[in-house]
Amino acid sequence: MRGLNAARGRMDTFIQQTLNGLVLGSMYSLIALGYTMVYGILNLINFAHGDVLTVGALTALSTILFLQAAFPDMPGWLVMLTGLLAAIPVCVVLSLVIERVAYRPLRNAPRLAPLITAIGVSIVIQTVAMLVWGRSYMTFPQLIPDAPVTYGEATITLTKLMVIGLSAAVMIGLMLLVNRTRLGRAMRATAENPRVAGLMGVNPNFVIAMTFAIGASLAALAGVMLAATYGVAHFYMGFLPGLKAFTAAVLGGIGNIPGAMLGGLLLGLIEALGAGYIGQLTGGVLGSHYQDIFAFLILVLVLIFRPSGLLGERVADRA
């Protein structure tokens, strides 16, 4: 009997970590989409993407705190939705400004140049965010009723379920946008060859701006989700998830939209399961605080053994 219980306990840990991994993974996927779309078109790692996410989460937080103070009777989901709707335009504008100021003038410069401006922009956003919102961790209010859904010993909160559901919906929407609409076709054409796309009547600058705008909206969404799931927000919160999401994009095959989704989910699962089991696997030598190492190890391994990623096609070196 005891053996059975232990086995069930193990199973529950597994289910619990898988659920956590899916939640984390859906957020990575949303962020990774922003990286992968920009990279697909410009061959540029948008280092500031993670910081756009930070700004989104913090804008939403400020809006929510304001609404809660001004209209205490407003239902939680509406407050959350308004916060999100406030965050998206802010992120879109920020992203468009970054593209216009820091990336567009360097489109034909050596590859190192836009990368360095991207790092610079990232630092500037971080410090400005620190000045505006302070450097301490802020509590993100619990707006969605925290009713746990239980399965055996494993539980998942409503917020986390919504994260998974909403991410899936947004990603399906994005696939439709890219594959079925005129804008999507223009984006794919520009990614293939900007100059020829221009000759075919596509305005590359418009398409690139739209790509940044879509990526920024997804980042805003992911930022709000991240803050809501873990209940905290601070000026540096987007940087590490941003890096990991980039890893996810590389894992899936950079430039490939389904790849980013797959890579994000996989990375989330690997991190959650890895953090859950690393103690057992290494006999207690390494603990769950090594969670952050997985993403980088995976990145290195993927780049060595399959640089084009899981779903990516092999591209000629354009360096």
Next chain:
Amino acid sequence: MSDFFPRLRNSRTAVWAATALVAAVLVLLPFVFGQMGNAWVRALAFALLYIMLALGLNIVVGFAGLLDLGYIAFYAVGAYMYALLASPHLTANFPWIAQTFPDGLHNSIWLVIPLGAGLAAAFGILLGAPVLKLRGDYLAIVTLGFGEIIRIFLNNLNAPLNITNGPQGITLIDPISFGAFSLAKTQSILGIELPSVHLYYYFFLILAIVTIVICIRLQDSRLGRAWMAIREDELAAKAMGINVRNVKLLAFSLGATFGGVAGAMFSAFQGFVSPESFTLNESIIVLAMIVLGGLGHIPGVVLGAILLAIFPELLRHTVGPVQNFLFGHVIVEAEVLRMMLYGLAMVLIMLYRPKGLWPAPEHGINPSNRRVAGKAQAG
């Protein structure tokens, strides 16, 4: 010195005069800055360490064109190596080490410098080997990840074996000493009393000059030209018979070497190391130095390192008082403002002056012309 004063290249007396002038200024500098307090001399000594770091990174980024965002990891490796070899930490935690070294662990500088250089070089190869084939931007992310991994390990290697003492860091690190001559005490040389910071300043000055000389020699060497060829066009370089793999590995390991030595000096100078000194921001600051000064141009890099190393000291003395005077309280802390300005500087420099404040004369250097000209003169 003629590389520093290209206009004076043809006049031997002028070069010597300029060298003597610069040397006099460098020797007297700590006394001038010392008038404003020892904190300024300390900032000068740090500027010299940053020159070593920046020149090391310049080999990787400026010469070979490989963007390395985890460079501070080598600094960390050097710093922790010295900290472990010259502090009571290991003997306190491992009885068998205490038995082997009953007097405690103290190591001579003549052992530590080559060891730091060698260990950092080994880490450089460790990082370089798997990422050789990556293109610039992938490389940036992987190196960044490498830097973070090293930092995470330093932060967490206090259990189950206490090797790095985790976030608390290692304290009570021996200062540098040559036999009985310790840099930690005030020493009197030729009747002049030199406080400890001055001694460190002079020692780091010698190291920085050695670094500069090595870098100039490397730049003009076959290897230096191979790096620049790879930077400009890897495929063409390969076609010209350059062994791209080895040459890139050499860039990583030689660049790391300077980082390792500078790190060892850092931990001796501070007497204390903790993972906090080796964050990504530090890597970015060093990168900002070489970008600001002039990627791939040694005098520019030195200038960038000095400017950005002295700058925070300047900010600390101006930002607070100015804001107190204007608004009655401090709104923006000096440290925050510093990072913001560094970020802005990186963007603006890349947009408006991509070759830096003191750019390389024309496409790196032109060694063949100079050599031919020199021969023609001699003949």
